Amino acid sequence: MDLIERISRQFQDNTRTTHDALEMLAAPIAGAVEVMTSSLLDNGKILVCGGSGSSGDARRFAAQLVNGFELERPSLAAFALSADASTLAPIAGDPSPAALFSRQILALGQPGDVLLTLSTRGDSSRIVDAIQAAQERDMRIIALTGIEGGTVAELLGPEDIHLCAPADRTARIQELHLLILHCLCDGIDCLLLGVED
Template sequence: MNLIDRISAQFEDNMRTTLEALELLAAPIAGAVELITASLLDNGKVLVCGGSGCAGDARRFAAQLVNGFELERPSLAALALSADTSTLAPLTGEPDAASMFARQIHAFGHPGDILITLSTGADSARIEQAIHAAHERDMHVIALTSGKPGRIAECLGPADIHISPPADRRARIQELHLLTLHCLCDGIDCLLLGVED
């Protein structure tokens, strides 16, 4: 096994997938930037959730909204629903893992807020329940998923945004999710601060 060739193949696959995704995702990402920015300017907040490996990306994105991305600016209202371990399981009875995000949305979500969901798959009971809870709160949803259609996409309403990378490999999906989150941070900062370049 030639490790250099294997590493090169990973880089090349990433570049191909990223360029293919650019054509498909630029418009929905721009729409998501505008939706999030409008909510924040109207005193709304961003709730972010991700299951399993996506939980870390959800926490990081929320932190970048609160603490800043690449430009100095005031803190933005954002909360990662996977960050507070004390709220992730009920205190009594059997834990209901599928409702752990939905419960927090019912507690913290308000009309006009934004829910961002992260899942490298197309089906996730936690994410589906979170989307339903957000709709009950009159929130908009931005769902980052895999490239395959599934139940998450079926939960979305006409005012929601679906960002679905054209990739089958989990690693490529995660890489495109991270790039999307960076584009969201950059776009929000540009709209809020009036940055042109």
């Protein structure tokens, strides 16, 4: 096995996938930046959640909005929906694990807020329930998925934004999701601070 060749193929695959994504996703990412910035300027908040492997990216994105990305600015209202012990502990009965995020959205979400979801396959039951709860709360939804978007793509309304990575490998999808999240952070900072370059 030639490890150098294998590593080179990973880089080449990443580059091809990223190039394909640029043409497809630049305009929808810009639209997502505008939706989130508008919500924040109108005293709304961004609620973020990710399916299993994407939960860390969801927390990181929320932290970058609260603590800053690359520029100094005031904190922004963002909250990563959690799967910690306190939210997992049933208060009455035995709530479905799929309702983990949706219960938090029903408690915290308001009209005008934005829900940002991350799911590589688009079929996570927790993400599906979260989107349905956000729709109940009249929130805008920005969904990051891969492949064809799965059930998530079917649930989105005309005002929602679907950022579907043009890849079917989990690694490529997650790499693109991270780049998209960085573009969102940068774009929000740009609009809020009036950065031109």
